[in-house]
Amino acid sequence: MTLNGWEKKYQKILNEFDYDRSKEIRSANILNSLLKTRLGLSRLEKKIKNKTVFIIGAGPSLGISLPYIKKFKNFTKIVADGVTQALIENKIRPDIVVTDLDGNMEYLKKASDLKSVMIVHAHGDNINKLPHAISFRYCIGTTEDKPFGKIRNFGGFTDGDRCVFLANHFGASKIILIGMDFGIHIGKYSKVETYNKSLKLKKLKKGKSLLEWLAQKSNSDLYTTSQSIIGFKNIKLEDLQRLVR
Template sequence: MQITVFLTSRKVQVDTFIKETKYYKKLKKEIIQYSLLSYFSVHDIMYSHKIFKNFYSNIDKLGSSFLVNKFKNEFKNKPAIILGAGPSLGYSFEILQRLQNKALLIAGGSAITCLSKMHILPHLGIIIDPNFEEYERMKKSLAFEIPMIFSTRVNLGVFNTFNGERGYVKNAIGGLFEAWLDRHLKIPRRYLCLDYSEKALTVTSVGIILAKVLGCNPIILDGMDLGFSQEKRYSVDIIEDNKLDEEKLKNSKMYLVKDKNNKDIYTGLSWEIERDWISNFAENHKKITFLNATKEGLKINHVEDMSLLEIEQKFLKKQFDYKSYLFYLSQKNKIFPDQKNDFSFTKQALRKSFERTRNYLQDIIDKETEYKVILAQERFLKEIAYKYFLVEYHIVLKDFVLKKQMSESDSFIKLKETSNIFLNECI
């Protein structure tokens, strides 16, 4: 083994000539996966003002919403089907149309649109993506009246795409933003994803965890190709460039692997992370039967492959009115059943805190007197705006300072600029 240390760049290069054991390959895979997750995390922090725009607007949506976390064990030992939007979902449309009273159908994001285009309405939709693409996909959905489970970080435009009941999920995906809001509004119950790693931050994983909390058994997966089966991304053409082509491959980080049927399939690191999370979840919850009806795509360990028809014949024998029972639960478990739906004071408290934080940061930057600087540094650290909304961004800036890529004074200037961006969103 040869180790080379580059002092100027603080990088360490390790060249090993040891045989690549299973442990080595596993460790290498974990390092690569967590590097990608770390990148996504820092990216979210650096652009947190965009997520804040969604968050601030979506506070108002809590007023008439139900709290899905209160549904614990309400579907004890009833089957749930978690539906993805992968190409294999196309094989199941005909069967799914007759399963409305045989299983709880849960779909996330793109799958809601794909299913509704084929006249299939899931019992629950889940929407958590903060990006504009979530709105673009939901805009094409025909599932106008189904209950939608949302996170406060979801793109604010999605609420213009449906009229059904709204359900808030305390899931820890919203990070410190969500933590402050839940504490401020005294929203009860544990966080859905609190006991799971950052790998559990996809709409699929939220759906699986939700099914487990609801007490569902078995938990069935469909449309979880986790790759470009049939050289397509989605089962239905809900985007213009649904087909995989050479131009896309050149500009992507997709790579070829063998699918469950030993056929070549293009996949990516994010999909493999999702597959591994599902596999680990199934392995750690052995009292639940996990089944995968997805005909093509990546093999998911610890989840038995079985056709949806066979699953129907073996596990989906009892009839139950899922739609009516969900409506009953949604009316029974409102977050604020006896309060007026006015969050102006909550928003005002947040806005005032950002104003004070901006002023304290200006005092630190101006350096008029040492006393004023010390007092400002003490006070801004106690502000809600800093403790819950700017602190992670400040930590990243401090890292730049430590690496001599930015002076401490410049970091406070940058922090104030970001604080102003947040403040401008408080309208």
């Protein structure tokens, strides 16, 4: 079930970013037709429900965070798109990858080969990339619009905040953000293609505001290791061990 109140948030996103809803729906329909089977959600629930979950974003602080992430091999790691490359390069397997397919496709496929669950998002600007989803072993399609068929809607706008909405949806006990900086600088793993920086920053600002809205609704304990987010408790990377023991 989609989070209560999401439809109004989505309508504001469409208006603020001047998105064509018909293209959003078309993209979701295409992804639905590409996915071979409706992957059950039990795999996600097993990885998330009542567990401490690390949400790893591609902000500039990701680099200094990697040695700390390595210490938590048995904890669920949900990563945003380009972070996949950083983790695999450092021999860390992501459990769940949330992507709209603008990250490094080589590493997204490597994550799939490592049995990561791939959460592929359909939106109006990535229709030409959706066929890549066919090559993923465990794949769930998502939309910001109404869910149907094999397409789900857990909430969220950017890859990073969609990770948090996903963890919340499946009832994580603790959600800890790492590399989710929401600042004025873009991490090197955030985009592999040329991008509009001002638009990227606008999207990050929107993503942060959605997390602050989610915090008012969530039953999970929420933490962040980087920039302050209303509703999330700040914690230092060196204190992670104490928090999750």
